[in-house]
Amino acid sequence: MRLTNAIIFLLCFTSGSYGHTYNFDANEKDANSRSIFNHTYNISKICMDHIREYETSIWNGETWALQMLDASAKLPSSGILSANWIYLGDFDTCLSINHKTEILGKVLSWCLGIPFRNALAHETRMVTPDGAPIGIFAVCLPDSCSAEDFQEYYKSKLFKLSFFESLCTSKSSKPKLDAGDIATISFLSAILYIILMSTGYEIFTLYMKRKPLHPILTAFSLVINTKKLLQTTDAGQIPCLHGIRVISTMWVILGHRYNTAISIPYINPTSFNEWLLEKQSMIIMGATVSVDTFFLLSGLLISYGFLIATAKGIKFNIFVYYLHRFLRLTPLLAALVLIHATVLKHLGSGPLWNLMITSISQPCKTYWWSTLLYIQNYVNAEEPCIPQTWYLSVDTQLFLLSPLILLPLKHWPRIGLAITGVLTGCSIVACFTIGWIYELFGFMMANRDTTPYTKHCYYQPHTRAGPWLIGIILGYIIFEIKQKHRKISINVLLSVLLWLVSSAILLACVFTGQNMLEATYVYNKFTNVIYIALMRPGWALGVSWVIFACITGHGAKSPQLKDQTAKPEESLENVGTS
Secondary structure, rough: OOHOOOOOOOHHHHOOHHHOOOOOOOOOOHHHHOOOOOOOHHHHHHHHHHHHHHHHHHHHOHHHHHHHHHHOOOOOOHHHHHHHHEOOOOHHHHHOOOOOOOOOOOOOOOOOOOOOOOOEOOOOOOOEEEEOOOOOOOEEOOOOOHHHHHHHHEEEEEOOOOOOOOOOOOOOOOOOHHHHHHHHHHHHHHHHHHHHHHHHHHHHHHHHHHOOHHHHOOOOOOHHHHHHHOOOOOOOOOHHHHHHHHHHHHHHHHHHHHHHHHHHOOOOHHHHHHOOHHHHHHHHHHHHHHHHHHHHHHHHHHHHHHHHHHHOOOOOOOHHHHHHHHHHHHHHHHHHHHHHOOOHHOOOOOOOHHHHHHHHHHHHHHHHHHHHHHHHHHOOOOOOOOHHHHHHHHEEEEHHHHHHHHHHHOOHHHHHHHHHHHHHHHHHHHHHHHHHOOOOOHHHHOOOOOOOOOOOHOOOOHHHHHHHHHHHHHHHHHHHHHHHHOOOOHHHHHHHHHHHHHHHHHHHHHOOOOOHHHOOOOOOOOHHHHHHHHHHHHHHHHHHHHHHHHHHOOOOEEEEEEEOOOOHHHHHHOOOOO
């Protein structure tokens, strides 16, 4: 009995922040006389009845009621001085509560009303009110109470809290499969069936030592496609690009992993702020330049592939050129958009899941068309569907303009190079002008509101074209070296100097923005816009030297570019590579 009294005392004491006032006497016979409803509230009768039952069960020491109380967030809690002001309670405990009168666990991030099933059975849910002095606070309570009920109840308590119906979770409120979900599952099942049948057919032909009746029958086979994905040697490739791709991809993933982590509640925000002021944090925070590496590679492969293909006599067909790009990217992108807009909501749960999944799914429901047309960086830049696909929009827009550069580069190289150089300068001027007009900090994370930076500077082709255009020029240079079989000889001292300069530029692009995060930093418009204008082209130049040095044999023992022996159709495929 003493243990039960102690548990009730501790739970009730630490739960005082959400307004319950108790006489800590577990032997009190008339628990209802101590009910919270000694005042008059404009609360629904069923909500009042269920909370009375909940309170009575607490005083009686019933396990399910103590579990509900225990699942709610409490004060005082640890980490307040470290800015830990978000308390989400115990989501899983609240949802897992079972009681013979069906007061089932239900987590409500804020509040959601669920229809009462019968007079003797009701559920519990966890509500997370917003607006409390401590930030966000979650409570596990009967789901028969609506947001308005809790709003009315809490307005006279110690903390004034706000509740919202849209942020609620319970066993009975989980989304049901709708027509869109069923269509998506059916589509994905059909694709899986085709893959299994194609794989089975290829395994059969290999076992019987026969050739497939038609290549399309093995087009979806896991066997042949896995071989292609893992293939490391192919005529006409630029070997050093593989390593650069891998490093850049890992860097992008690492940066996004940290970005996701800091966008959800964590217990030590002050420690994170301290980490931001350390130089090593820029390895993560400065990872945005890894995207410029991909723009550089995109431009390089477009120009190099185009020049190789046309040199072999393949006629340039602009319709095929665009169609190949669209068919190569769009089906997979469409499948991802479909998943985000439909079944994704069924693939997770948690106190903030409803809030997060809405922000992820709704843009895909509304702007699926702009995503598939690769124009969402203009149409819905502030509300993108699958935010990472902004890159596809920008890269595709640059790809559409590429014939205006590639054709002069093929027929009149000097004019083509001049056009590319002028456009690079225009992109730098555009970055400078936008930074000046909007008074942006050079480093994106230093801006209090990153929306103007991302919308006007980060997501736009005219501001991200610099590295891509430099890649176009580098592709032409590599083609000339290969076509004329030139052996580039660079003095050792000059080579070392270029490596040092390149390394210094790359390190500067990553680490020099850190001081903009310091509280003592004094904003200087000219310095910041110069940083915005030159950082990404500078990064592209640094990486360009690494590629050039490796190809010409001035980078350790990297293999040089060998003679192009690819088949015409393989070369033509490279024309559309980006």
